[in-house]
Amino acid sequence: MFAALEHSIVGRAIRDDYIGLEVINIRDFSEDKHRKTDDYPYGGGSGMVMTAQPIISAMEYAARAPFEGRRIYMSPRGERLTQRKAERLARMPGVILLCGHYEGVDERALAGSVDEEISIGDYILTGGEPAAIVVIDAITRLIPGVLGNSESSRDESFGAVTGLLEYPQYTHPREINGMAVPEVLLSGDHARIAAWRRYHALRTTWERRRDLLADAPLHPAERNIIAEWEKSEEKSPH
Secondary structure, X not given: OHHHHHOHHHHHHHHOOOOOOOOOOHHHHOOXXXXXXXXXXXXXXXXXXXXXXXXXXXXXHHOOOXXXXXXXXXXXXXXXXOHHHXXXXXXXXXXXXXXXXXXXXXXXXXXXXXXXXXXXXXXXOOEOHHHHHHHHHHHHOOXXXXXXXXXXXXXXXXXXXXXXXXXXXXXXXXXXXXXXXOHHHHOOOHHHHHHHHHHHHHHHHHHHOHHHHHOOOOOHHHHHHHHHHXXXXXXXXX
8 A cells, every 4th residue: 555655746755855754664573373463352343453462562573773753643533633743743753653443452562562642634544654744744844855855844724834725826827717827827927926925825824724724823913804804704695
């Protein structure tokens, strides 16, 4: 499943030694003669639960000295992955991502082996591998040098600098199907362009993710603009 990481930006980051990636098969650490890693849950219920011993042993191997990073279990009950969390993890000297399967893992496997749990959303996957790939991608693109241009990640949606969703983007041709590129973007006036982008980033965030505005670093004038939008919304008929 992790072959997806051999491609695109993450693949280049691995080949250029910006990051190192080791995939560890938990089954290899099972002490069961059949290399079993799951069993029926105590207390009854459907499905199988991953057993503690192989996970504990695999995590001990993964976190062998001199590991000083973060040990994370990909779990729907974990704290939601955000850009801020990705930025924090990108500054770590290393990260171990434990992927569960079946109905989950024996709780004793997490005690002492995991520092935190992370979720990528309120839904259930067949295993933690797709979620781990998302986390790896989110972290990798924040490593200095990976994107080539530090500005690329700075102004994106959820960026720590703006705290807003990204503004609309355009490229050639100047017109397609009767839709033209906004004139301000053709003006060469960098101050006007920056103001246009900031305004539309603010507007897009207000329309789609108002929850982000509470923590976004906004100017008093921008707060006033939002207040006017809210007044207009209250007056408009529903």
